[in-house]
Structures are given as structure tokens and as C-alpha cells.
Amino acid sequence: MRQRSGLVRRGAAALAGLTVGALLAPFELLLVAFGALTLVAVRATPRARTRAERFVHRCARQLSAVEVWRLDRFHRIRDLGPYDDRAAYTYLLRRWPIGGLGALVVLLLLYGLVVAGTMVSAWLFDGSWGYIESADRVSTATIAVAAIPGALLLYINVMGLAGVVDLDAKLARRHLTPSVEEALTRRISELTVSRAEVVEVVNEERRRIERDLHDGLQQRLVALGLLLSRARRSRDPSVAGDLIRQAHEESELALADLRDVAWRVYPTALDQLGLQEVLAALTERSSIPVRLHYDLPARPPAGVETAAYFVISEALTNAVKHSRAKQIEVTLTPTTTTGAGDRPERSALGPAAGVRVTVTDDGKGGADVTGRGLTGLAGRVVANDGRLTISSPSGGPTTIQAEFPCE
Structure with missing residues (x-):
């Protein structure tokens, strides 16, 4: 039953995504046409051409951001970006025909449903309600004969919907994700920065x-x-x-x-007792009450344990010094790396699992992310190939979340 309801939800989300994409297609076509005409008109003026290119690319980036939101919200495609303005314009240049194709498929589906609904209502209410003329009545034999080609056309239409979604996703991944060379260059830059942060x-x-x-x-x-x-x-x-x-x-x-x-x-007890016991001792020594939620079903690797311990220790130290908090919560939960477009799910630690560490205090907020404490914390997380997010609005609460891969 759950699988059926989940399939229905995904189908409805895909249909809604194609509908939104179809509505965006005319704007994308207008932008592409405007860009082509404008660039041709100002071709002889280099300064005006540069301004026109910037304006068109800026509009293309905004429309592409809407497309990324649509693909994320309705089609669960979350591995897009970063991309530059030229890639965004090229994407829209090739994307609007797919939007028109999606609009055609959606309209055919709606037309088929309207025709089928009209025939079924005429068959069900044949002579019973008095508002259907005898010429409009549909016999059972007609319904039986029309059901087979109708089901076939419905199947073809649904496959068309899936095909347009797949084509849309492939086009977005081709133009809105960095190439292998760009990804390697970015990774080298990240490693260079992380090495400097490790030294610091x-x-x-x-x-x-x-x-x-x-x-x-x-x-x-x-x-x-x-x-x-x-x-x-x-x-x-x-x-x-x-x-x-x-x-x-x-x-x-x-x-x-x-x-x-x-x-x-380095707490030597970490090797003997494990992360949970060491964190329990650490939280008991804090001058601010700490609630520990340890939800890891298995013991993480030694490197992840060490990194998680120091992240929590430094986060607690910063909270005690600066937050004026009355309560701190420390949570450790497992995460798993799923396929592209899927949300991370909780599961037992395994080959593709990770650990999510969350430290939240009810203090005054407004933490300086450029300060020495949080900068050092970020460097430690990056050094372990992790990801750090900090949320500290004025007035609180402050939430520090670090994710470490266990691969």
C-alpha cells in the first residue's frame, strides 16, 4: 500500500514538474529570442554588446535557478551546479523545446482523461438522469471496445511523461553541472585550501x-x-x-x-571505551547542562570518532565562552549516501554511511563565523573531508552541524 501511494505521489510530482516546466518554456524562448536579436543588433558596438551579454546572462541565470528549483522540488534532482552564466544560457537555449514537448504530452494526457471521463459518465448515467440525449448514450460494448486502445494510449502517454522527465534531467546534468576538468580543478583548489587549513x-x-x-x-x-x-x-x-x-x-x-x-x-579513552562513553564524560564536565542523543547503531571508524569528538568538544567550548546558553543539545545520527536525486536516509552504518553531528544551544546567537574558534572548527571538518554548516541568527539558537563520510 505504501509503495502504491509513493508511486502515485511521484507520478503527481512528475506531472506537476512537467506542467511548471511547460509554463517556463515560453519565457525561456522569449529570453533566447531576445538575446539573439539584441546581440545581432549591437554586434558593431563592443561596449553595448558586453552590456547586452551581461543582461541576458543574468536573466538566464535567474531562469536557470528557477529550473534548478523545479528539478529539485518535483523530480528530486539535487546534484546540479555550480555553473556559469554562459552554461545557463546554453541550457535554456536547448531546454525550451523540451518544455514545449512536455506541454504537448501533458495536454494529450488531459485530453485523453476528459474524453474517457465523458464516455464513462455517459455510460454510467445512460437513461438514468434524463439530461443525456439518446444520441449521446454509450453502450457497454462501446466502452469495452474503447478500453483497450484507451489503456494503450494511456500507457504510451505515461511513458512519454517519463521520457520527457528523463530528457530534462539529462540536459540539466549536461549543462548545469561542471565538467570533469572543472570538477578536478575545483577539487584541487579545495584540497589546497584544506591543506592550508590543516596546517593552521x-x-x-x-x-x-x-x-x-x-x-x-x-x-x-x-x-x-x-x-x-x-x-x-x-x-x-x-x-x-x-x-x-x-x-x-x-x-x-x-x-x-x-x-x-x-x-x-587526544583522549586515550576514545580507543578503549568508544565515542559514546567519552562524550558522556565530556558533557558531564560542561558548566552548561548538555543533553546527549547518541543514535549510532554501530561504532564509527577511528578517524571519524576522533573528528566527531573534537568537533563536539570545540563546539561546547565555544558555547560555554560566548553563547550565554542555558541548555545545549548534542545529537549524533547516521546518514547514508543514496543515489542522485534521493534524500539522505538514516540507516545502519555501512560502507557508504556517514555520521552527522549536531550541536545546538539556546544562547544569544550571532556567532562570528570568521572568528578563530569556528574557523578552526571548519578547518578540522574540511581536513576530514566533511561538511560544516553553521546557523546562528541574532537571538539564537546557534546550530553547528558537521557531516563526516565513513567510506
Whole structure:
């Protein structure tokens, strides 16, 4: 039953998408014709030609954006872009005939449904309601004879709808997605940027460790040395005993600071206990109440666990310092990479699965995405081939979401 209802919904969405595409086709044709006539008219004037090209390309980009929305909304084609203005104009130049073909198919379907509905109503209400003349009455034999070619024409029409949708999708992917060379160039640029961000993240980690050691552990060790030196020079046993007691307390505090620094460098418990247990300990140490929702059915790979831990740790640190929040929520859910045009679905972690980490606080919002904290967070996510999104409107809430592939 669910499969049938889902098929009906997809069919209705495809029909609505073709209808919207058919309505856009005249505007696309007008833009293409206007662009051709304008460029021919100003061909002899280079400056006017440049302005005309910019105007036509800008209009083409806006219409292409509407087409991308249509394909996303009705046909579940979500792998389009980025594309330039010239590619958008070329797409519209070849797309409007498909829109006209879609309009023809939709009109034929509607015409067939109207004819079939008229015949069936004339057959059902034959002589019963009094408003159908005897010449308009349809016999059962006529309905039976017309049903076979009608069903065949309906099947051909539905296949025509599917064919137009497929042709529309192929044309969009050909012109509104980057070529292999462009994709490789963009990937090289992303890797270059991510490498620089990784270096910056590592350097920032080193500076933070140095500050923690200098401001915390080093000061305690100096105090410990001074206490022991005073105890050794003291001739009063009670004073020496008190100094030794203070030195013992300082050594315990120094050991706690050292463990805290080591934990921030890398929590060894992550290898032994797993991400869930470590996050439970991390959230308990937060000065702001944290609700943890761990919904991963299986343990992620070690690299993903480490990246997720540090993302959550740094997000909590930023929230404690700047958000003025009263509650923080941390959620970990699985994602899976589906085919083109499908929505990501939750599933058990597998070869194509990923992990989505979401940290939300009810603070004041207005987070500076260019600040050192969030910039370092973005660099860490990109370094693990992940994707980071930040939403922090003024007044809150602030939501930080990171997705890591597990492939």
C-alpha cells in the first residue's frame, strides 16, 4: 500500500514538474529570442554588446535557478551546479523545446482523461438522469471496445511523461553541472585550501597546548618547587610538614592539569571505551547542562570518532565562552549516501554511511563565523573531508552541524 501511494505521489510530482516546466518554456524562448536579436543588433558596438551579454546572462541565470528549483522540488534532482552564466544560457537555449514537448504530452494526457471521463459518465448515467440525449448514450460494448486502445494510449502517454522527465534531467546534468576538468580543478583548489587549513589547525593546537602548559602546569610546577625548597630550608618540623602538605596538593593539581591537557590533545579513552562513553564524560564536565542523543547503531571508524569528538568538544567550548546558553543539545545520527536525486536516509552504518553531528544551544546567537574558534572548527571538518554548516541568527539558537563520510 505504501509503495502504491509513493508511486502515485511521484507520478503527481512528475506531472506537476512537467506542467511548471511547460509554463517556463515560453519565457525561456522569449529570453533566447531576445538575446539573439539584441546581440545581432549591437554586434558593431563592443561596449553595448558586453552590456547586452551581461543582461541576458543574468536573466538566464535567474531562469536557470528557477529550473534548478523545479528539478529539485518535483523530480528530486539535487546534484546540479555550480555553473556559469554562459552554461545557463546554453541550457535554456536547448531546454525550451523540451518544455514545449512536455506541454504537448501533458495536454494529450488531459485530453485523453476528459474524453474517457465523458464516455464513462455517459455510460454510467445512460437513461438514468434524463439530461443525456439518446444520441449521446454509450453502450457497454462501446466502452469495452474503447478500453483497450484507451489503456494503450494511456500507457504510451505515461511513458512519454517519463521520457520527457528523463530528457530534462539529462540536459540539466549536461549543462548545469561542471565538467570533469572543472570538477578536478575545483577539487584541487579545495584540497589546497584544506591543506592550508590543516596546517593552521595543527599550529593552533600547538599554540593552545603551549599556553595550557605555560599558564597552568608550568606555574604549578614552579610553585611545587618553591614549596619543597622552603620545606627543605625550614628548621621548624611543623612548618616543614605544612609546606610538604601544600606541595602534595600542588602535585595533585599539577597532575590533574597534565591529564586535562593530555585529554585535550587526544583522549586515550576514545580507543578503549568508544565515542559514546567519552562524550558522556565530556558533557558531564560542561558548566552548561548538555543533553546527549547518541543514535549510532554501530561504532564509527577511528578517524571519524576522533573528528566527531573534537568537533563536539570545540563546539561546547565555544558555547560555554560566548553563547550565554542555558541548555545545549548534542545529537549524533547516521546518514547514508543514496543515489542522485534521493534524500539522505538514516540507516545502519555501512560502507557508504556517514555520521552527522549536531550541536545546538539556546544562547544569544550571532556567532562570528570568521572568528578563530569556528574557523578552526571548519578547518578540522574540511581536513576530514566533511561538511560544516553553521546557523546562528541574532537571538539564537546557534546550530553547528558537521557531516563526516565513513567510506
